[in-house]
Amino acid sequence: MHxxxxxxxxxxxxxxxxxxxxxxxxxxxxxxHYVLGFGGNGITFSVMGLEAILDSINNSPHPYLEYYKFER
Known part of the structure; x- marks a missing residue:
């Protein structure tokens, strides 16, 4: 079969x-401000990033901003 x-x-x-x-x-x-989720977990990380990025924009601390920072 073709x-x-x-x-x-x-x-x-x-x-x-x-x-x-x-x-x-x-x-x-x-x-x-960035939310960069990669691979198959991108959807999960996007939801987590939404919570974190709102605090980033408002210059408020959020634990995800520490765990997933660029300088790790």
Whole structure:
């Protein structure tokens, strides 16, 4: 039986060295806040990041901002 391919899809996944996301504001001099979840856990990390990034924007502490900071 012969099949002719109509469409093709590919996805590229990025991942960090420790497999954890990055949340927060990497440069204190710039007003840029990030939620970067990678791989198959991106949806879970996005929900966690939502909670953390609101505190980041308001310059309030949040434990996720410490655990998932850029300088770890």
């Amino acid at each position: 099949f002719e391919l109509d469409y093709s899809w590919a996805g590229t996944f990025g991942e960090t060295k420790d497999g954890l996301p990055y949340f927060g504001k990497p440069d204190p001099d710039k007003n840029k």
